[in-house]
Amino acid sequence: MNRLQNKVAIVTGAAGLLGLAGVRAMAREGAQVVMMDLSPTVHERAQELTGSGYDVSAYVGDVSSEKDMSGVVEHAKKTYGRLDIIWNNAGIMGAGWLEQDTDVVNTTQQHLLRTLEVNVSSVFLGSKFAIPVMLEGGGGSIINTSSIQGANGDTALISYGTSKAAIDYVTKAVATAYGHLGIRSNAVAPGLIPPPVDPTGPEWASGVAPQDLLRDSQLLDSQGRPEDIANIVVFLASDEAKFITGELIRVDGGLTAHLPTLSDRRKLAKA
Numbered sequence: 001m002n003r004l005q006n007k008v009a010i011v012t013g014a015a016g017l018l019g020l021a022g023v024r025a026m027a028r029e030g031a032q033v034v035m036m037d038l039s040p041t042v043h044e045r046a047q048e049l050t051g052s053g054y055d056v057s058a059y060v061g062d063v064s065s066e067k068d069m070s071g072v073v074e075h076a077k078k079t080y081g082r083l084d085i086i087w088n089n090a091g092i093m094g095a096g097w098l099e100q101d102t103d104v105v106n107t108t109q110q111h112l113l114r115t116l117e118v119n120v121s122s123v124f125l126g127s128k129f130a131i132p133v134m135l136e137g138g139g140g141s142i143i144n145t146s147s148i149q150g151a152n153g154d155t156a157l158i159s160y161g162t163s164k165a166a167i168d169y170v171t172k173a174v175a176t177a178y179g180h181l182g183i184r185s186n187a188v189a190p191g192l193i194p195p196p197v198d199p200t201g202p203e204w205a206s207g208v209a210p211q212d213l214l215r216d217s218q219l220l221d222s223q224g225r226p227e228d229i230a231n232i233v234v235f236l237a238s239d240e241a242k243f244i245t246g247e248l249i250r251v252d253g254g255l256t257a258h259l260p261t262l263s264d265r266r267k268l269a270k271a
């Protein structure tokens with residue numbers, strides 16, 4: 001408790017699955033949080049948290065817009081007087097991603113560019129506008145949401161994977177340029193953190209849920225939860241992580257920690 005006392009944070013994508021869990025965890029640790037999201041439902045989420053006694057405020061805006069990202073930083077400064085933490089978390093796979101974000105031949109440039117605009121520009125702009133205000137307070141912690149999808153090749157999700165690999169670079173570049181001034185920049189790479197299951201969703205068209213597809217390659221038997229990501233984000237935001245910068249922390253149950261032969265070996269062992 002109180003690990004983020006007297007700290008002011010911005011969380012983007014704050015109305016979504018991971019963002020909301022992170023806001024709750026940060027607020028529980030004493031942070032004052034600006035919740036930014038494109039969706040106006042962020043107002044209701046903020047009201048619920050305020051009703052529970054947390055000090056949060058909502059800001060509706062688009063993370064790919066320079067005006068909105070500079071606006072949310074200004075809002076944090078005006079409302080709370082400082083800025084210590086920004087979690088650049090909002091991200092998209094893009095509408096119709098399952099059909100549209102496939103391989104390099106079959107994905108449109110338009111899809112690629114829109115994905116980069118939201119997923120990468122947001123991290124670029126969030127860092128760009130937050131750093132000067134953080135420096136007024138002596139430093140700060142930037143956390144970006146990457147993904148295991150950015151780490152290795154795949155037959156699908158070329159736009160999304162490219163965007164997440166770019167986030168890893170921006171994370172390190174910011175850490176490199178501003179570490180000596182007290183700015184830390186780290187990323188968290190979730191594995192699959194499933195939302196409440198919608199059995200009619202397109203992911204189920206094959207009859208296999210994505211989490212079941214990955215189960216053979218995950219090292220831990222449990223399923224990832226939004227709180228698993230929120231806990232790492234709180235840690236990176238807090239002074240407990242004051243000697244950590246330029247890091248990408250995978251939170252994926254060991255999904256990407258082993259050789260690709262693992263699931264074959266497991267099948268052989270079962271046979």
Ligand SMILES: NC(=O)c1ccc[n+]([C@@H]2O[C@H](COP(=O)([O-])OP(=O)(O)OC[C@H]3O[C@@H](n4cnc5c(N)ncnc54)[C@H](O)[C@@H]3O)[C@@H](O)[C@H]2O)c1
Nearest residue numbers: 013015016017018037038062063089090091147190192193
């Ligand atoms: N859930 C997972 O399994 C998983 C795995 C790896 C990485 N991630 C990453 O975690 C982050 C959060 O994902 P999630 O699972 O919570 O998704 P989500 O869809 O539940 O939440 C994303 C939120 O971002 C908001 N958003 C989308 N575009 C925006 C924009 N242009 N401006 C402002 N807000 C915008 C949405 O309204 C939504 O509330 C994303 O960056 C995603 O790529 C998620």
